[in-house]
Amino acid sequence: MISELIEVETFFYILQTVLGILYCVLLFAGTPFLLVTAIVYLLLWGKQNIHGWTLFSHTLAMLLNYMGQAITNTVTRVYDSNDTATSTCKIIGELSVEL
Numbered sequence: 001m002i003s004e005l006i007e008v009e010t011f012f013y014i015l016q017t018v019l020g021i022l023y024c025v026l027l028f029a030g031t032p033f034l035l036v037t038a039i040v041y042l043l044l045w046g047k048q049n050i051h052g053w054t055l056f057s058h059t060l061a062m063l064l065n066y067m068g069q070a071i072t073n074t075v076t077r078v079y080d081s082n083d084t085a086t087s088t089c090k091i092i093g094e095l096s097v098e099l
Contacts, residue, residue: 020077027070034063068096 041048041056048056072092 020073024070024073024077027066027073031063031066031070034059034066038063068092 038056038059041052041059044052045056072089075092076089
């Protein structure tokens with residue numbers, strides 16, 4: 001009974017780790033598409049109206065959000081100890097508020 005519980009806990013720990021890594025990878029994989037979209041909007045800046053400027057701003061905000069989430073999740077995965085992860089999260093949080 002106890003060995004089965006340990007196996008289930010181990011399985012869920014491994015699943016959580018794999019899903020966390022996959023989440024980081026997919027966040028990084030999505031950023032080039034947002035970057036290309038932002039570059040296209042910049043290249044067509046003179047032909048834009050207010051709707052295009054709004055879409056550019058939204059795309060840029062999404063790009064920065066994805067990059068920030070990807071960096072934060074990756075850093076917290078690399079530094080798995082509680083003290084380092086907490087300190088790292090606090091530092092990244094303070095920097096994101098200041099920007």
